Amino acid sequence: MIEKKPRHRPQRYFPDAKRIIVKCERELCIHCNTILVSLPSWHMRKTIQTLNGAVFVAGKGKECANSQCEYFGKHYLACGVLKYSLPQSTYGLDVLAFIGWQHEHEHQQLVEIQRLLKQRGVEINERNVGKLYRQFLALLGGTIAHTQEKLAATAHEHGGLIWAIDALQPEGHGTLLYVLYEVLSGTPVSGIQLQQAQAQRLIEWLQPYKELPFTVLATLSDGESAIIAAMNSSWSNAPHQRCQAHFLSNLSESVLPLDTKLRQQLKADLDGLPQVPDRSERLLHPNQLRQPDSSPLF
Structure with missing residues (x-):
């Protein structure tokens, strides 16, 4: 046996x-x-x-x-x-979107996608590529009964839901992956791929979730105008807030070049100063330390 x-x-x-x-x-x-x-x-x-x-x-x-x-x-x-990343997943959403795009639009087989990912430094086997592709399809497929049950439990616990949308570009250009998730429960609900940001297409995508029988307490986005327009149209009575993480990231884009220049200037100014000996050097060479000058002043 x-x-x-x-x-x-x-x-x-x-x-x-x-x-x-x-x-x-x-x-x-x-x-x-x-x-x-x-x-x-x-x-x-x-x-x-x-x-x-x-x-x-x-x-x-x-x-x-x-x-x-x-x-x-x-x-x-x-x-x-x-x-x-999605809950219980150790691969980024950009990897998920990359797999979906390569399989759907570039017609790459799973083993070929695995090879491409390994070339980019992602450690993954063919089986996990297939698993992530199924997650990609589920994300694009929309809400299911289990998700609706979770949303209902969240609405009962908190008195309503908070919807958020984030946009990803896995290749840095071209197609966009929009992900809708519920904030209070941390539940990803749906996704859609678009060639460009279009408020009307986003409104059509959000229509099934607008019709859910739950109070919407607020909406959240990264500040993209098309997303804001779609969310305000879908949930006009809910206040909208820009994601603080995205807001601070946008602020840092203008500060970072100045900060880098300042650090370079400080490094250039301080590199000319003599190095301060550490404590171990002072203990090993006590006689080399400078003694106070005892010569008379006059």
Whole structure:
């Protein structure tokens, strides 16, 4: 009798992975407007492989500390982590979009896509390429019964939903992948690929979710005008907010060149200064330290 061995799962380590800590975007409780308090621990953490290298992502949530609030102690998750990968996945959304585009538009086989990904530094086998392709199809396929049950539970718990849309360009140009997700539960709901940003196409895509029987508390986006127009048209009574992570990222684009120039100037000015000896050098060579000058002044 042949003994069946457990399936081998390779251990992958990325010691140089960039660290990204994503905090909950909300500042106030959506019910009582009390300032939310940060939770001491992360609600999720994982290392994700993206087309630009490995990234360690952790999400830090918040909770309502107002004991008089009906939703006292309810947790608000850092929905920004969904910009990087789907729940329970260690591959980035850009990898997901790359696989879908290569298979649907370039007509590449799974093994060929695996080869392309490995050339770009993504460690993946053919089986996982197929799994991610099925996730890609599910994401584009729209909401299913299980997702609707989760949305209903979230609406019951928080009194409504918060919708967010993020846009990705896996190749840096060309086709766009739009992802719709619910913020409070951190649930990805649907996706659509477009050649260019078109508000009307986005409105048509959002129509089934507009008809869901749930109160919409707010909407969230990265600031793209087509997305804002589509969300305001679909949920006109819900306030819209720009994602703080995207807003700060856009601010840094103009600051970064000046910061780089300042660091280069400081480096050039400070490189000419003599190096300060560390403590070990002073202990090893005490006689070489400069002695105070005892010669008379006159």
